[in-house]
Amino acid sequence: GGGAIDAANIMKPALSRGELQVIGATTIEEYRKYVEKDKALERRFQPVTVPEPTVEETIQILRGLARKYEAHHKLRYTDEALVACVKFASQYINDRFLPDK
Numbered sequence: 001g002g003g004a005i006d007a008a009n010i011m012k013p014a015l016s017r018g019e020l021q022v023i024g025a026t027t028i029e030e031y032r033k034y035v036e037k038d039k040a041l042e043r044r045f046q047p048v049t050v051p052e053p054t055v056e057e058t059i060q061i062l063r064g065l066a067r068k069y070e071a072h073h074k075l076r077y078t079d080e081a082l083v084a085c086v087k088f089a090s091q092y093i094n095d096r097f098l099p100d101k
Contacts, residue, residue, distance in 0.1 A: 008034070008041050015044040058086045058098040 014020035024045070026034075035042050053061065062082045070076055089101035 008038060012040055012044065052097040053099060055086055055090050055098070058090075059083055061099050062086060 011020060011022065015022065022045075028049075031047065035045060059082060062085070063079070066077045066082060086098070090098060093101040
């Protein structure tokens with residue numbers, strides 16, 4: 001709420017002078033609530049809509065991350081487990097998007 005607005009007001013001068021570059025991630029709803037309503041802030045951002053990855057793309061993402069987590073947790077993920085996780089998450093979790101599911 002108020003913290004987001006305060007941070008935006010602090011950043012606007014530096015953004016307008018080109019002294020600060022920002023990459024942010026938000027939902028469409030949050031963008032509309034916090035950025036679109038502040039025209040001075042909105043002028044300083046270029047939205048890039050990133051679609052939800054497909055099931056196959058999400059499997060590839062997990063395959064790319066698996067070794068890092070295996071080393072950290074000292075365990076092994078089978079490829080079958082990764083595929084099942086993505087397919088079940090896609091089917092049964094409806095309030096979030098891949099790969100966050």
